[in-house]
Structure formats: structure tokens, C-alpha cells
Amino acid sequence: MPSSRHLRAELFAPFDANNAGYLSVGNGHRLWWEESGSPDGLPVVFLHGGPGAGCAPAYRRFFDPQSYRVILFDQRGSGRSKPYASTDHNDTQSLIEDIEALREHLGVERWLVFGGSWGSTLALAYGEAHPERCLGFILRGIFLGGGDEVDWFLNGMGRVFPEAHRQFADHIPAAERSDLLSAYIRRLNSTDRQTTISAARIWSRYESMCSTLRPSELPSFNDGEGLLAIARIEAHYFMHRLFLEDDQLIRDIDKIRHLPCTIVQGRYDMVCPSISAERLARAWPGSRYNVVDDAGHSAMEPGIRAALVRATEAFKTRISVAA
Numbered sequence: 192m193p194s195s196r197h198l199r200a201e202l203f204a205p206f207d208a209n210n211a212g213y214l215s216v217g218n219g220h221r222l223w224w225e226e227s228g229s230p231d232g233l234p235v236v237f238l239h240g241g242p243g244a245g246c247a248p249a250y251r252r253f254f255d256p257q258s259y260r261v262i263l264f265d266q267r268g269s270g271r272s273k274p275y276a277s278t279d280h281n282d283t284q285s286l287i288e289d290i291e292a293l294r295e296h297l298g299v300e301r302w303l304v305f306g307g308s309w310g311s312t313l314a315l316a317y318g319e320a321h322p323e324r325c326l327g328f329i330l331r332g333i334f335l336g337g338g339d340e341v342d343w344f345l346n347g348m349g350r351v352f353p354e355a356h357r358q359f360a361d362h363i364p365a366a367e368r369s370d371l372l373s374a375y376i377r378r379l380n381s382t383d384r385q386t387t388i389s390a391a392r393i394w395s396r397y398e399s400m401c402s403t404l405r406p407s408e409l410p411s412f413n414d415g416e417g418l419l420a421i422a423r424i425e426a427h428y429f430m431h432r433l434f435l436e437d438d439q440l441i442r443d444i445d446k447i448r449h450l451p452c453t454i455v456q457g458r459y460d461m462v463c464p465s466i467s468a469e470r471l472a473r474a475w476p477g478s479r480y481n482v483v484d485d486a487g488h489s490a491m492e493p494g495i496r497a498a499l500v501r502a503t504e505a506f507k508t509r510i511s512v513a514a
Contacts, residue, residue: 193302195267197214201335201493201496201497201500202249202252202253202298202496202500203252203253203254203255203500204249204252205248205249205251205252206227206228206251206252206262207227207247208225208226208227208248208251209226209227209228209230209344210225210226211223211224211225211226211509212310213272213273213292214264214296215293216267216285216292217280217282218279218280219274219277219279219282220266220268220272220273220274220277220281220289220340221272221273222264222266222267222272222289222293223264223265223270223271223272223273224260224262224263224264224293224297224332225246225262225263225264225265226260226262226266226363227261228251228254228255228256228257228258228259228260228261229254229256229257229258229259229260230258230271230340232256232257232260232261233258233259233260233326233503233507233510234260234299234301234303234304234336234350235254235259235261235262235263235302235303235305235508236262236263236264236290236293236294236299236302236303236304236305236426237250237261237262237263237264237305237310238290238304238305238306238307238310238313238317239263239265239266239269239270239306239307239309239310240264240306240307240308240309240310240332240423241242241266241269241308241309241420241421241424241425242266242269242286242309242313242421242425242427242428243266243268243269243270243307243420243422243423243424243425244269244270244420244421245265245266245269245272245346245420245421246263246264246265246270246272249471249491250263251263252481252505253305253415253445253456253499253500254363254503255507259503259507260299260435262293262297262299262302262511264289264293264444266313267280267281267285267287267289267423267424268281268355268420268424269420270420270426275419276332276419276420276424277425278380278423278424279374281424281427282427282428282431282434283312283313283316283433283434284434286317287313287316287317287320288371288467289492290313290317290321290476291321291324291328291354294324295405301323301324301325301326301361302324302325302326303325303326303327303328303329303501303506303510304317304318304325304326304327304328304329304469305328305330305503306328306329306330306331306477307328307330307331307332307334307490308331308334308462308488308490308492309334309428310331310423311330311331311332311333311334311463312334312335312433312440313330313334314330315328315330315333315440315444315447315471316435316439316440316446317399318441318450319440319444319446319447320448322447322450324466325447325450326450326451326508326510327389327451327509327510328447328450328451328452329452329453329455329502329506330368330452330453330454330455330471330505331454331455331456331458331490331495331497331499332342332455332457332460332468332488332490333454333467333468333471334453334463334464334466334467335438335440335441335465335470335471335481336432336433336435336440337437337438337467338432338437338438340463340467341372341429341432341433343464343466344398344429344462345371345372345429346371346383347463348397348401351401351461352400352401352461353433354397354400355400355401356397357396358396359393359394359397360394362389362390363375363393367402369427372426372430373430375390375394375422375426376426376427376430378390378451379391379394379419379422379423379426380423388419388448390422391419391421391423392418393420393421393436394418394421394422394425394426395422397402398425400463401461401462401487401488402461402462402489403487403489403492404457404459404469404485404486404487404492405492407448416471432511441470441474443472444471444474444475446448446478447462448474448475448476449477451477451478451506451509452477452479452489453478453479453481453502453505453506454468454471454478454479454480454481455471455481455483455493455495455498455499456468456480456481456482456483456500457482457483457486457487457489457492457494458483458484458485458486459480459486459487460486461487462487462488463488464480468480479502481498481502483495483498
């Protein structure tokens, strides 16, 4: 467990990156990456959500810097990766190949895979493609990439957050509301910059308003320019059903079922409802399934972040024993 100086925040104290750079992965894409923590520590790769959300320095703090070699990167089009907010040659298989390219670039033989929300989807897809490169998984806010989950995001969340959904839908003229996803994609890719930024701000605010149990924890969403990647890339992936076959991740779970896994799920997660985490846990009997009863979707809610830190601390022993 974290030492007493960490208990109040439940995260480890802030620490800086040791190294950072860009990795060219083809088709004009350059991925921003960083390493922090111990160069000789247990390697862990952090897969951010969205798609399109990018990484933040706070994400390092789920890991003990004395024990982990923490590797963060921004996926294609996200964060500091270039070109920003690009959906060209941006699909799940390309991201899987990017993770492998980064692993090879950094000289990592095998690593722990940590992902939340879309990051959990990508973690499973990557693991099933390259199980021999994975030490285990820590997954949060499970999203399996099904059409029902996409429809829930676009429409179902309005059953619990009708005000947020009304704002989301009202941004689109009534004649186009029967297909909100297509309507938003047109605006998020408009040649008119103001149209694009306005749609990105509304899309991102909708998701944010539904992401936490307590609305007072919501961040400010005034920077439409900075939110363009998450809105545009998320809509792009949703339109293509995450570039996954129907039920692919559950169908292929046998490829990674032998590896250790911890699943952390907020009971009141409205963005990625618990039914997907339940399905994954049932398909993966050896996994540790932790439902946080006083949390929604966000990794930074107190109960979620505490459970994630407990998971990273436990994995130091689990992996060393397994090895």
C-alpha cells in the first residue's frame, strides 16, 4: 500500500518524466510518449480513454515511482501526438500496431497493461493480439465496443441525465436528430472552424456531465480547441463500431485468460455501465472484480482512484510471484 504521506490524496505524490519524445508510426502520424518512475522498475503502459482523450501528468500518480517504469503515450491524433485530431489512418488495428512499435522502441520485453474506458477496450484488443507481450491487466470502466454500448452513450444516458442529453441533442436541428452521431460527425469535420469547435465543446460537455457521481467534481470545459480530438476521434470510432467485430473481445478472451487481471468498475458508471464489466468478469473467472459502490465513471473519483492504486500496489507482488 502507499505510505502514509500518500493516503490523503490516494495517489502517489507528483513526479516528473525521465524521458520523452516522438515516435513515427507511418502515414504521417507521430506519437508523443514519455517514461517516468524507475528505469529498472516493472514496466507498465498506460492506455488513455476517449478515443482521443490523451494523457495527463496526473496519470503517472497511480504508480509507485520507486517500483514502476511508467510509460504513457498519446494515441493517434490525441494530446501531443501529431497531426492533432486526425482521423486519417486512425483505427483500432493501427493503435495495436503502435503499441507494439512503442514497446520495441523502448526495449520492453513484456509489460503490465493499464487502461480505462476506451483504454480498457484497447487493452483487451492489444492483449488478445499480443498475449506474449503482456504481464497482466488493470482495467477500469469497462467498454467492450458493442453497438449497444455506443447507442447507450448517444441516447441511453439521457434516461439518467435528461438535462445533459437535451443540451447534446438540441445542438442539432430537429430534422437531423434521428441520427445524432452522423449529425455530429458532419459538424466535427466541418470546414467552418466555429462550427467544429462548438460541436466539440457540446459533445465533450455531455460526456463530462455524465461521468461523475457528484457534479461538483466536473472540470471546466471551455477550451473547445483542446477538446476537438476527443469529440472528433470518439465520433469517428463510434461510427465504425470501434473497428471491432461483434463481441470480439469476449469471444477471444481465451487468449489472455491465463494472465492476471484486476477490473475496477464504478457502480454508478453511466458512460460505461457495469453490465459490461460483469460480462468481462464472468468470462475471466480468475480476474479480481472490484465494484466501487460510491463512484461513477471518472478515474479521478476518490473511490476509483483508491481502488486503482491498490491494484497497482498488489500487482507488484502478483507479477513477481507469477514470474
